[in-house]
Amino acid sequence: MADRSFSASRLPGFSTIATIVFVVLYAPIVTLVIYSFNEGKTVSAWEGFSLRWYQQAWSNDIVQEAALRSLTIATCAMLIATTVATMAALGTTRTGPFRGKSLISAMINQPLMVPDIVTAISLLIFVAAIKVATGYQGLLYLILAHSAFCIPFAYLPIKARLESMDLSLENAAADLYASPWQAFRRVTLPLLAPAIMAGGMLAFVISLDDVVITTFVKSGGQDTLPTYMLGQLRRGTEPDVNAISTVLLALTVVLLSLFFLLTRKRN
Amino acid sequence: MTQSTEQAGSIARKNWLLSAPALVVLTLAAAGPLMIMVVYSFLTPGEYGNVTWQFSLNGWRGILLTEDIFEPGTYALADAHLTILLRSLKLSLMTTLITALVGFPTAWFIATKPVKTRILWLFLITIPFWTNLLIRTFAINEVIRNDGILNSLLIWAGAISAPIQILYTDTAVFIGMTYVYLPFMVLPIFAAIDRFDMRLLEAGYDLYASRGQVLRRVILPIVKPGIIAGSILVFIPSIGAYVIPRILGGGKNLMVGNLIDLQFGQGRNWPLGAALGMTLLIIVMIALVFYTRLTNRGAARG
Numbered sequence: 001m002a003d004r005s006f007s008a009s010r011l012p013g014f015s016t017i018a019t020i021v022f023v024v025l026y027a028p029i030v031t032l033v034i035y036s037f038n039e040g041k042t043v044s045a046w047e048g049f050s051l052r053w054y055q056q057a058w059s060n061d062i063v064q065e066a067a068l069r070s071l072t073i074a075t076c077a078m079l080i081a082t083t084v085a086t087m088a089a090l091g092t093t094r095t096g097p098f099r100g101k102s103l104i105s106a107m108i109n110q111p112l113m114v115p116d117i118v119t120a121i122s123l124l125i126f127v128a129a130i131k132v133a134t135g136y137q138g139l140l141y142l143i144l145a146h147s148a149f150c151i152p153f154a155y156l157p158i159k160a161r162l163e164s165m166d167l168s169l170e171n172a173a174a175d176l177y178a179s180p181w182q183a184f185r186r187v188t189l190p191l192l193a194p195a196i197m198a199g200g201m202l203a204f205v206i207s208l209d210d211v212v213i214t215t216f217v218k219s220g221g222q223d224t225l226p227t228y229m230l231g232q233l234r235r236g237t238e239p240d241v242n243a244i245s246t247v248l249l250a251l252t253v254v255l256l257s258l259f260f261l262l263t264r265k266r267n
Numbered sequence: 268m269t270q271s272t273e274q275a276g277s278i279a280r281k282n283w284l285l286s287a288p289a290l291v292v293l294t295l296a297a298a299g300p301l302m303i304m305v306v307y308s309f310l311t312p313g314e315y316g317n318v319t320w321q322f323s324l325n326g327w328r329g330i331l332l333t334e335d336i337f338e339p340g341t342y343a344l345a346d347a348h349l350t351i352l353l354r355s356l357k358l359s360l361m362t363t364l365i366t367a368l369v370g371f372p373t374a375w376f377i378a379t380k381p382v383k384t385r386i387l388w389l390f391l392i393t394i395p396f397w398t399n400l401l402i403r404t405f406a407i408n409e410v411i412r413n414d415g416i417l418n419s420l421l422i423w424a425g426a427i428s429a430p431i432q433i434l435y436t437d438t439a440v441f442i443g444m445t446y447v448y449l450p451f452m453v454l455p456i457f458a459a460i461d462r463f464d465m466r467l468l469e470a471g472y473d474l475y476a477s478r479g480q481v482l483r484r485v486i487l488p489i490v491k492p493g494i495i496a497g498s499i500l501v502f503i504p505s506i507g508a509y510v511i512p513r514i515l516g517g518g519k520n521l522m523v524g525n526l527i528d529l530q531f532g533q534g535r536n537w538p539l540g541a542a543l544g545m546t547l548l549i550i551v552m553i554a555l556v557f558y559t560r561l562t563n564r565g566a567a568r569g
Contacts, residue, residue, distance in 0.1 A: 009375075009379040009465050009468055010379070011372070011375060011478075011482070011486075012478075013372070014372040014375050014376055015372075015376055017369060017372040017373065017376075018372050018373040018375075018376030018377070019376075021369055021372075021373045021449070022373075022391065024446070025392075025395055025446070025449065025450075026391075026395075027410070027416075028403070028406035028407050028409065028410045028446070029395070029398070029402075029403065029406050031406070031409065031410070031416060032402070032405070032406045032409060035409075080292065081292075083288070084288040084289035084292055085289060087285045087286065087288055087289065088285060088286040088288075088289040088290075090285050091281070091282040091283070091284070091285030091286040092282065092285075092286060095278060095282055096275075096278075098275065098278060098279035098282055099279050100279070100283065101282070104282075104283075104286045104290065107289075107290055107293050107294075107297070107298055108289060108293065110293065110297050110298060110301075111293075111297055113503070113551065113555065114297075114301070114548060114551070115503060115504065115506065115507020115524070115547055115548070115551060116504075116507060116509065117507050117509045117523075117524040117527055117528070117544070117547070118301075118304075118507065118527075118544045118547055118548055119297065119300075119301075120509075121304065121527055121528075121531060121540055121541065121544050122300035122301045122303065122304040122541075122544065123296065123300050124531060125300065125303055125304055125307050125537065125541070126299065126300035126303050128317065129303075144292065144295060144296045145296045147292050147296065148292050148293050148295070148296035148297045149296075149297070151289055151292065151293060155289075202397075205397055208399075209397075209398075209399045209400065209401075211399075211400070211401050211510055212509050212510060216531075226399065226401050229401055229402075229405070230401060230510070230514075233405065233408075233514060241405065245399070245402040245405060245406075248399055248402060249398060249399070249402060252394070252397055252398055252399070253394060256390075256393060256394060256397055257390075260386075260390060260393075264386070
């Protein structure tokens with residue numbers, strides 16, 4: 001040890017712990033991905049490469065419907081949450097203190113503070129009452145619920161970008177007789193676009209991942225991919241769940257890579 | 268003077284108008300339902316679930332006390348509920364502690380990497396952070412099962428002769444929560460270290476401080492806000508965990524989240540479920556108050 005060059009930031013044992021952490025963090029996920037290509041049914045034995053579980057999942061009507069429903073809900077929730085979050089971010093950043101500012105930020109952050117299960121049962125109670133009153137059983141409940149808990153995730157990157165943005169460009173636009181709308185449309189919005197896209201992606205991922213709130217809000221026959229998977233797990237594990245997990249995992253990795261590129265480039 | 272207050276008023280109006288759509292969505296699907304839940308905790312359970320509109324404190328009383336079936340009016344401590352509440356507290360505090368102990372070295376490891384590779388390591392910790400909780404719970408389930416990788420490995424190594432039953436125990440829930448929530452601890456600690464000027468460490472050593480002194484006097488004060496923020500991010504989802512104990516606890520080792528779920532299913536006691544939900548929320552609030560106190564004190568000092 002003595003001959004190693006001295007590094008002030010090196011702490012004994014820390015690298016070892018970190019290495020173990022990364023191995024432990026990834027080993028289960030990697031195993032799951034590998035065994036989704038297993039010919040056999042169990043995780044204990046490797047019986048050769050095969051895509052049969054992907055085929056089985058793909059040819060299952062219930063899985064297809066659930067996948068389509070997940071994507072529909074996530075897309076709608078992303079569009080709604082990102083739109084309203086962008087507006088709210090414009091209304092709450094780069095402005096002095098005004099009446100009710102802390103109330104607005106408390107409401108936006110609420111979904112981050114309240115445990116999922118509590119939001120879920122409060123929505124169950126609320127939706128049950130509306131279902132009785134209106135008889136409507138459709139997807140709108142889920143879309144509304146997802147939009148709400150996606151708002152803080154869309155809001156945060158947009159707010160961060162706005163706070164670090166240079167005001168002088170907008171002032172220059174105003175000096176050149178741009179109307180406030182022109183200045184927003186031609187200057188602010190293009191500068192903000194990467195953050196809006198980043199926020200949208202987080203919202204999409206968060207919606208796609210939700211299982212607790214969806215379980216409690218959905219009507220009969222409205223399974224999304226995660227609630228379908230949770231149901232399958234209860235019935236004993238089927239390897240097609242591995243295949244679905246792997247596809248979802250791949251989607252998350254792709255979206256996150258895009259997110260990283262979008263937020264890194266400007267800094 | 269009046270002109271400037273008028274101006275301030277119009278700015279506030281514009282800001283409120285811009286925030287209005289978000290607030291409408293949040294009122295409909297977050298704040299509003301929460302208020303209704305408070306009301307429901309004071310009602311009487313309906314025969315087939317739901318509620319009848321009659322004021323009652325039984326929901327709240329039911330958290331800690333059960334009424335004797337044969338002698339109405341006499342109450343005994345609800346042992347089952349107490350056990351579940353204590354288990355939830357114990358497991359989520361243990362999870363917070365172990366993730367802090369392991370998360371600090373991990374965050375330090377990432378933050379002291381050269382800039383180019385640092386992004387890669389950060390990305391590696393971010394992927395599990397955003398990966399579906401269900402998938403990761405499922406993955407850890409495959410590892411700790413009786414015929415899972417962990418037991419097979421231990422038997423192969425000769426450490427044990429028969430598989431150890433880990434699944435469907437408190438330990439399984441603890442392992443699952445630690446595994447799932449660890450990235451929530453690493454990221455804020457990393458953020459705290461990332462702002463830190465590493466040259467201060469060299470300054471410490473130049474002034475003949477020992478490694479222990481540097482750790483205690485220089486590093487820990489820097490890392491502390493990160494650990495506090497991480498603890499909140501780990502504690503809140505842990506105390507409210509529902510999916511992890513449902514899959515890894517196997518119906519016996521319930522946490523508060525599962526107890527709440529029961530009241531809306533077999534239990535058919537929505538007011539009790541609502542009151543339990545409020546209890547969970549109050550625990551979270553206490554944790555948050557604690558958190559703001561700690562961070563404010565830190566800010567005032569530093």
